[in-house]
Amino acid sequence: MHRRGVGAGAIAKKKLAEAKYKERGTVLAEDQIVQLAKVFGLRCLELVTSIMSSVFRSLKCAWP
Template sequence: MHRRGVGAGAIAKKKLAEAKYKERGTVLAEDQLAQLEKDFGLRCWAWGTSIMN
């Protein structure tokens, strides 16, 4: 038997899922970057004050 190609519905569903996960990945990356900036900023401040004393 010959198998048919992927239908338009499956293609649309796949594109929707890819867009959803791409958006979620962007949000996670932004959260991670904000946390790194927060941690790095606190470390720089602590490092700067320890050198001054």
């Protein structure tokens, strides 16, 4: 018995599924980037605050 090839409906369904997965992957990647930006933003803010407070303390000690 000869096996038939894949039908046009199956090909269209597969392409639609691939497009959905690609779109969902893009959305997830964007969400992760936003979360990383928030985390790094907060850490940079904490670092800058820490540096500024230490500079002000040293200036305060230097200027009586």
